[in-house]
Structures are given as C-alpha cells and as structure tokens.
Amino acid sequence: MVKLLTEKERETLDEKIARGGLSGWIASKRLRLDDERRLHAETVATTTAETWRGKVKLSSRGFHMPFGGPDQIVGPMPEARATTVQLAGLNPWAVGAGAPLVGTPVGLHLVTGGSVHFDLTGWMVRGGYITAPVMLLLALNGYGKSSLVRRIQTGAVAQGRTSLVLGDCKPDFRAQTEAFGGQVIELGHGHGTLNPLDVGALGRVIPVFEEEADKEDKAGNTTRAELLREKASSLRLEVRQRQLTMVAGLIELIRHGKVGDFEETVIASSLRILYEEEGFDAENPPLLQDLLEVIKSSHPTLMEDVGVDVHPTWAKADDEDYSRIALEEYSHQIQPLRRSLRALIKGEFGEIFNNQTTTRLDLDAPAICVDVSKIPHSDTSPLRAAVLMTCWSEGFGAVQAAHELADMGLAPKRTFQCIMDELWQVLGADSSMISRVNELSRLNRTIGTELIMITHSIADFGAFDSARERGQAEGLVERARVKIFGALPPKEVARLRDVVGLSATEESMLTSWAATTSLTGEGARPGEAPPLPPGTGKFLIKVGERGTPGIPFQLIFAPSERTSGVHDTNARFADAGKRAGLEKTAMTPDEGKHHR
Incomplete structure (x- = not known):
C-alpha cells in the first residue's frame, strides 16, 4: 500500500515552499506527488468494474480478478529524424514522413495519412523551404497533372494572387477560370487576334x-x-x-x-x-x-x-x-x-x-486563361509556339505594369502565378524557345511571380542539337526548386537519376503507379464510372537535388470540385458508350440470354 503524507507533514512542506530555495523546490515536488497519490487512492477506493464474474474492485496493483494485477506503463521511444545521406541504408526512412502545414491542402500522405499542404510562395516566404517559386511537374498523361495544378491554382487565387494561364492548349483551365469569375480570352482562326x-x-x-x-x-x-x-x-x-x-x-x-x-x-x-x-x-x-x-x-x-x-x-x-x-x-x-x-x-x-488585339488582359480579374486550343498543334508549323511566346510577352508585361504602379504608390502590391502547360509543345517548336522559357525562370522571383511548368518527360529538355541549348534546358530543370513526379515509366525514372536523387522505394512508387489495372472483367456500362488507373492522383514532391526524402501523397478532391466538373478532362468521351451501341443500362433476362 502506498504511504500518504500526514496533514502535519504537508504543513511542514508548505513552510519550506514559502522559504524558497532548493529545499522549497524539493518540498513542492513531494507535495505534488502526494496529491497525485491521494487522487489515485480515492479512485481505487471508489472504482469497480463489471465482468462476467461480477463486480471486481480496483487496487493500486490493478483489478482483483484472475489474470489481474499491475499494468506497467511503457514510455514513448526516443525519435530522431535525419536525411538518407546522414542515415544511409536505414530502410524505414526511404521516403519522407514529414509534410509542412504551409499552403494549400493537396491531399493525404501515402505513408502517415497526414495532411499534405503545398504552395510555392508560402514555401518560399513563410517556410523558407525553397529559394525560388519555380516548380516542374512530370507525369504520364491521364494521371492527374492538370487536376493537381488546378488545386494549386485554387489556393493561389484564394490567397489573392492573380493566376495567369498564358496559353491553355487543351483547354484544361478554362472551366475553373470561369468558375472563379475570371477572364477567358480565345485566340485562333475565326476567334481572337493578337x-x-x-x-x-x-x-x-x-x-x-x-x-x-x-x-x-x-x-x-x-x-x-x-x-x-x-x-x-x-x-x-x-x-x-x-x-x-x-x-x-x-x-x-x-x-x-x-x-x-x-x-x-x-x-x-x-x-x-x-x-x-x-x-x-x-x-x-x-x-x-x-x-x-x-x-x-x-x-x-x-x-x-x-x-x-x-x-x-x-x-x-x-x-x-x-x-x-x-x-x-x-x-x-x-x-x-x-x-x-x-x-x-x-x-x-x-x-x-x-x-x-481583340481582348486585352484584365489584371483585376482573379484569374486569366488564354485559350489557344483552337490553334492546331503541328510539328511542321510553329504557329502555336509563336502565339504562346506572344502571350508570355503580353502577360509578363502586364505583370510588370502592375508592379510599376505599385512601386510608385498608384496601386496596391500584388503577386502572380504563371502556369505553363504542355511545355513540350513549346520546346519542340524551335530551339530558340528554350531561351525564352529560361529567361522567365531567372526573373520570376524579381517580378513576384510563381512559375509552374508541366510536361510529360525530362527528355523534352534534352532534345536539342547544340550543347549550348541543352545546357540552357538543364539549367531550367535545376532552377525548378520543387519537382513533383506522378506515374512514370521505368525508362523515365532512369533519366531522372541524373537530375534528382531518388531512393529505391521512391523509384518503385513511381513505376508502380504507372502499372495498368487487371485486364479482366467487363467494362463499365453507360452511366457507370470506369475503374481508375492505380496511380491516378498519386504524386511525389521532391525539394533539392540530393539526399532529401520525397513526400508521397494522394490528391483528394473536395465535394465542390467533384460537382463543378472542372476536373473532367474526358468530357468528349462522355457519350462514347452510347455511340458504341450500349444505350441501355439494364437488360431483361431474355435480352441478356439473346445478347450472350
């Protein structure tokens, strides 16, 4: 039985506490321990539990019952965190377990289940995790690249930044820009001019x-x-x-x-x-x-x-x-x-x-989308690349105009976001385009602009004849302080080894996400959603070049995003099942027998 202090002993301790010093500090610790013991004794005296044997009483060593007794308390294990360079070879740290709570919520951590947040400006200004707000996104088509960027765009607009999509090729960002109440400009034959x-x-x-x-x-x-x-x-x-x-x-x-x-x-x-x-x-x-x-x-x-x-x-x-x-x-x-x-x-x-120019940019709009999807892409014609280059010049000129007015006290200070989708089309049009993109990546921090580049393969940056142009392209990849990878084939992962350090676990993740679903069973009927590829919406955030574990996460849509339809980039295929002769969603038994 645990011994409790008498009232006289407690009074003596109170006097020592009043005098202070080391003895007073020790007396306060003894008095606090006695308070805890008294509370525990009172709990033991009044607590019983219902079991199949009836009521049992709680003692200082547990419940009085068969297999009862003391329950030893095990304290938490000490934890340490380090990079794979400092603790090389320790498999539990093959992927990053941390996730900064700075920026827009983009999904859930694939290992810990925690919330993952990301925002280029926030990571640079508030977190200090990166030195320049430049991001490169690589993934196979159809695995959610545009959906992730639309989520990042939503966070930027919500924080007051003006998002500029200066050349939407599909278009992937038009519907969301319209939902924001932003400005949509069409360019193309029979449409807008520039x-x-x-x-x-x-x-x-x-x-x-x-x-x-x-x-x-x-x-x-x-x-x-x-x-x-x-x-x-x-x-x-x-x-x-x-x-x-x-x-x-x-x-x-x-x-x-x-x-x-x-x-x-x-x-x-x-x-x-x-x-x-x-x-x-x-x-x-x-x-x-x-x-x-x-x-x-x-x-x-x-x-x-x-x-x-x-x-x-x-x-x-x-x-x-x-x-x-x-x-x-x-x-x-x-x-x-x-x-x-x-x-x-x-x-x-x-x-x-x-x-x-048919329509001029309105920087008072929360977002601007220049839709160039009416301009056909052709390997033999550089027309789309010419339009994109002109849009970039016009867009960044407008950004500088806003900053010039703010510097002279004639307008409030603002920050911007520039999204460059389908970058491979621009780089493949002509070798001179790499210098244009290169210039933007160098100056974006001084003009207060996030730069988001989206493409399919790292090989797009090396498909140049001269060593000078290849060097410029490699420098563009290096200046992307944040690199986000989605589902990629093994050949692409091998190319990435020269650009960023990937652990064996991270490489396995990227290639497994690109695997197809089982080629069995019947297809979805009209009105039913087909199964998604296993890697849809899965991404890996890498910061730096070597030694830093990545952050794997699963993009999660909010209910409002699902109902709005802004992420439906396969709308053209919505009626494909009907055109294939599958108008009926159900069959009678006789119809099913005849169909078989």
Missing part, C-alpha cells in the same frame, strides 16, 4: 505616369513629378525593346534561323519611325503590315542601318545614278527580312498577328 506591336498593359502605364506628374507639378511636388517622368521615359524605351524582341522572336520561329544584327537595327529604327513620324501611339498601335511598309519605304535612316551611304562624298556618278544603285543595294539587303515579315502577315500567321 497584335505583337501592341504596347500592352506596360505601355498603357506611361500616360498614367505622365498625368500623375502633371498633377504633382500643380501641387508643387517637383521632385516626385521628375521621378514619374523619368519612369515614363524608361518604360517607353522598354516597351520599344519588348516590341523589337517580339518581332525578332517571331521571325526566328518562322525562318528557323537567327535574325541578323543589322536586321534588328532596321526593325528598331522602323518602330521609332512609326511612333515618332507616322503618328501611331498606345491607343492606335501599328500592325506588322505597317512595319513592313516602313521598311519598304527606303527611309534614309534605314538605308544607313543596312550600310548604304545615302550621300557619299566619293561618288563619281551623278546623283540619279547613285540613288538608283543605293536603292537596289538596300532592296537586296532587306529582301530576307521582307520575306519573313510577309510570311507573318499572310497565311495562317497573318490571320492572328496582322490585326489589332
């Missing part, structure tokens, strides 16, 4: 700064007025440079070759002539046709750009003869440039690019 020479949102910021500068002058704030005018001047030059880069990029795509140095100079001078001499402005931007007409006009400045002297001091021929010779030389030099511009103006390119 002017590469439109100044965009960045150009439309310039008059805002100039008007604000006039107001500051009237208020006597000359310093701020000068700052606003300097900003407007620098933005005007940047818009002109963006236009030059856009036209040069389109020409490179269509001719599958580089633009010459003097050709870039001719384009730059022609743009200056259009705006300064021909009367074009932000509200009435020129078209590619106008650019071609200026180049054909043999303007003296353009002739000097090509290298033809307009008034040589050494000319022995008369002025009329020399003028004819100079014009012939100029026409000969710009002939390749004229051919390339004409190819952009006529045919399939001209229907989209040689018209004013």
Whole structure:
C-alpha cells in the first residue's frame, strides 16, 4: 500500500515552499506527488468494474480478478529524424514522413495519412523551404497533372494572387477560370487576334505616369513629378525593346534561323519611325503590315542601318545614278527580312498577328486563361509556339505594369502565378524557345511571380542539337526548386537519376503507379464510372537535388470540385458508350440470354 503524507507533514512542506530555495523546490515536488497519490487512492477506493464474474474492485496493483494485477506503463521511444545521406541504408526512412502545414491542402500522405499542404510562395516566404517559386511537374498523361495544378491554382487565387494561364492548349483551365469569375480570352482562326506591336498593359502605364506628374507639378511636388517622368521615359524605351524582341522572336520561329544584327537595327529604327513620324501611339498601335511598309519605304535612316551611304562624298556618278544603285543595294539587303515579315502577315500567321488585339488582359480579374486550343498543334508549323511566346510577352508585361504602379504608390502590391502547360509543345517548336522559357525562370522571383511548368518527360529538355541549348534546358530543370513526379515509366525514372536523387522505394512508387489495372472483367456500362488507373492522383514532391526524402501523397478532391466538373478532362468521351451501341443500362433476362 502506498504511504500518504500526514496533514502535519504537508504543513511542514508548505513552510519550506514559502522559504524558497532548493529545499522549497524539493518540498513542492513531494507535495505534488502526494496529491497525485491521494487522487489515485480515492479512485481505487471508489472504482469497480463489471465482468462476467461480477463486480471486481480496483487496487493500486490493478483489478482483483484472475489474470489481474499491475499494468506497467511503457514510455514513448526516443525519435530522431535525419536525411538518407546522414542515415544511409536505414530502410524505414526511404521516403519522407514529414509534410509542412504551409499552403494549400493537396491531399493525404501515402505513408502517415497526414495532411499534405503545398504552395510555392508560402514555401518560399513563410517556410523558407525553397529559394525560388519555380516548380516542374512530370507525369504520364491521364494521371492527374492538370487536376493537381488546378488545386494549386485554387489556393493561389484564394490567397489573392492573380493566376495567369498564358496559353491553355487543351483547354484544361478554362472551366475553373470561369468558375472563379475570371477572364477567358480565345485566340485562333475565326476567334481572337493578337497584335505583337501592341504596347500592352506596360505601355498603357506611361500616360498614367505622365498625368500623375502633371498633377504633382500643380501641387508643387517637383521632385516626385521628375521621378514619374523619368519612369515614363524608361518604360517607353522598354516597351520599344519588348516590341523589337517580339518581332525578332517571331521571325526566328518562322525562318528557323537567327535574325541578323543589322536586321534588328532596321526593325528598331522602323518602330521609332512609326511612333515618332507616322503618328501611331498606345491607343492606335501599328500592325506588322505597317512595319513592313516602313521598311519598304527606303527611309534614309534605314538605308544607313543596312550600310548604304545615302550621300557619299566619293561618288563619281551623278546623283540619279547613285540613288538608283543605293536603292537596289538596300532592296537586296532587306529582301530576307521582307520575306519573313510577309510570311507573318499572310497565311495562317497573318490571320492572328496582322490585326489589332481583340481582348486585352484584365489584371483585376482573379484569374486569366488564354485559350489557344483552337490553334492546331503541328510539328511542321510553329504557329502555336509563336502565339504562346506572344502571350508570355503580353502577360509578363502586364505583370510588370502592375508592379510599376505599385512601386510608385498608384496601386496596391500584388503577386502572380504563371502556369505553363504542355511545355513540350513549346520546346519542340524551335530551339530558340528554350531561351525564352529560361529567361522567365531567372526573373520570376524579381517580378513576384510563381512559375509552374508541366510536361510529360525530362527528355523534352534534352532534345536539342547544340550543347549550348541543352545546357540552357538543364539549367531550367535545376532552377525548378520543387519537382513533383506522378506515374512514370521505368525508362523515365532512369533519366531522372541524373537530375534528382531518388531512393529505391521512391523509384518503385513511381513505376508502380504507372502499372495498368487487371485486364479482366467487363467494362463499365453507360452511366457507370470506369475503374481508375492505380496511380491516378498519386504524386511525389521532391525539394533539392540530393539526399532529401520525397513526400508521397494522394490528391483528394473536395465535394465542390467533384460537382463543378472542372476536373473532367474526358468530357468528349462522355457519350462514347452510347455511340458504341450500349444505350441501355439494364437488360431483361431474355435480352441478356439473346445478347450472350
């Protein structure tokens, strides 16, 4: 029987506690232990339990009954956590058991069953887990890549970020953008058009700064007025440079070759002539046709750009003869440039690019989806890649415009998200596209933008002829601080070993998710959902290159997502069963016998 302290002994302990010191601390521990023993004794005296033998009484050593007795309490085992590099060879730590509670809930951990959260900006700003908000998603088609990104997009929009899908190829994000109340822009033959020479949102910021500068002058704030005018001047030059880069990029795509140095100079001078001499402005931007007409006009400045002297001091021929010779030389030099511009103006390119922009981006919308699904993808035509590149330029120009206004105190500060789906189509269009994507991945942190790249295979980044382009592609993969893998074939997993460290367990996961279901049984009837592949919605999050265990999880849809239908990317097959002659969902016994 446990001995309890008497009331006098408890009073003595109270006095020692009042005096303090080490003896007082020891006295407080003894008094607390006695309180616990008294409570236990009271519980033992009043507790009984009903058993098949009747009532049994609880004692300090357990219940008084056959096989009763003391119950030893086993304390928790000490736990330690480390990477597989520090504790190499310990199989229990082959996959990550942790999952940060930062960001949007995306699913349940496949090992622990805990909630898994993910958010690029949150992981960088709040958690400090990554250094740049760049993500690469790899998985076979049909295993939920777009569904996962739509969940991440939902979290970004809920947190106030503007999500930009600058080129939705299928489209996978249109329905969700409409559900958000966002802006959907269609591009394609018979639909919307896009002017590469439109100044965009960045150009439309310039008059805002100039008007604000006039107001500051009237208020006597000359310093701020000068700052606003300097900003407007620098933005005007940047818009002109963006236009030059856009036209040069389109020409490179269509001719599958580089633009010459003097050709870039001719384009730059022609743009200056259009705006300064021909009367074009932000509200009435020129078209590619106008650019071609200026180049054909043999303007003296353009002739000097090509290298033809307009008034040589050494000319022995008369002025009329020399003028004819100079014009012939100029026409000969710009002939390749004229051919390339004409190819952009006529045919399939001209229907989209040689018209004013139909719909401009509205950054006040919670999400923007540029639907390019009406533009067919073809290995022989770079049209879709040209449209995507133009959309990126317009989209990131609009993002910069929002930041410029915020920096000058004319708008609230904002962050953005850019989703680049079907990246393989862009990279496969022309080798010059890798430099465009590469530039975005380097600058996205400075312009406050998450970058999400989606493709099918790591081999898409190595399908280039030159070592320089392959190096740029490999650098793009390395700068993706978060890599998420879905179901992949063994050959793809082997390629990944050179990019990111995968344990044997993680490799087994990825390949097992890609396995097919059992090829037995009858198919689902109309109205019934077919069984899903075993790896649908299963993903592995990897951060860093070596040694860090991944986080495997299962994507879980919310009820609202299921009822909305935003994740149904197989809607085209909804009536396939009916077209196959399976209109009836049930058969009578006689019909079934005849059918067999």
